[in-house]
Amino acid sequence: AQKVTQAQTEISVVEKEDVTLDCVYETRDTTYYLFWYKQPPSGELVFLIRRNSFDEQNEISGRYSWNFQKSTSSFNFTITASQVVDSAVYFCALSEATGGGNKLTFGTGTQLKVEL
Amino acid sequence: KAGVTQTPRYLIKTRGQQVTLSCSPISGHRSVSWYQQTPGQGLQFLFEYFSETQRNKGNFPGRFSGRQFSNSRSEMNVSTLELGDSALYLCASSLAVIGTGELFFGEGSRLTVL
Numbered sequence: 001a002q003k004v005t006q007a008q009t010e011i012s013v014v015e016k017e018d019v020t021l022d023c024v025y026e027t028r029d030t031t032y033y034l035f036w037y038k039q040p041p042s043g044e045l046v047f048l049i050r051r052n053s054f055d056e057q058n059e060i061s062g063r064y065s066w067n068f069q070k071s072t073s074s075f076n077f078t079i080t081a082s083q084v085v086d087s088a089v090y091f092c093a094l095s096e097a098t099g100g101g102n103k104l105t106f107g108t109g110t111q112l113k114v115e116l
Numbered sequence: 117k118a119g120v121t122q123t124p125r126y127l128i129k130t131r132g133q134q135v136t137l138s139c140s141p142i143s144g145h146r147s148v149s150w151y152q153q154t155p156g157q158g159l160q161f162l163f164e165y166f167s168e169t170q171r172n173k174g175n176f177p178g179r180f181s182g183r184q185f186s187n188s189r190s191e192m193n194v195s196t197l198e199l200g201d202s203a204l205y206l207c208a209s210s211l212a213v214i215g216t217g218e219l220f221f222g223e224g225s226r227l228t229v230l
Contacts, residue, residue, distance in 0.1 A: 044221045102147055102219060107158075
């Protein structure tokens with residue numbers, strides 16, 4: 001069965017520091033999708049990125065970057081020059097192609113606190 | 117465009133009662149999924165509907181059920197409520213027909229069972 005582990009429960013940084021959120025996943029499927037979502041205090045989950053298992057190319061989008069490594073089953077997320085507005089809970093998620101559909105398995109989340 | 121709308125946002129019920137939650141997806145989205153979020157269990161998948169058919173189901177008891185209407189709006193129902201059903205229930209819609217696409221989440225319905 002699929003599993004997502006986010007070992008960091010809470011991270012506190014000072015504004016402008018870089019921070020990396022770790023994500024390790026387990027799956028038997030050869031085709032799968034990895035996601036990062038952000039959950040601000042308002043509650044709704046906001047999509048940040050999707051990666052499929054055949055695309056290990058790392059991506060940078062503004063202050064965000066993602067490092068996908070199949071060899072270590074990791075999909076880490078880095079925020080460069082963090083800002084107070086980045087404070088939220090960040091979830092890593094996995095979906096297997098088997099069975100189709102949109103069933104996500106989420107990690108337990110990492111609470112990020114960015115302070116002035 | 118309008119996002120995913122969930123109603124009601126907050127509700128309080130007592131044990132043994134039942135509850136119905138509603139979700140209106142983004143226009144054009146035919147896939148609607150439901151998730152339960154609790155401090156202890158985190159985010160857990162309940163079920164997904166696509167074109168009025170349940171496409172996937174999570175590991176929840178039969179007290180949890182759902183349906184989708186022809187206009188893609190979805191409802192989920194929990195019967196015989198238990199204290200452990202207190203949670204934030206999140207609905208998500210997606211444009212993806214096959215495979216996994218980006219999910220757009222609503223702000224959730226926060227259920228408290230007393």
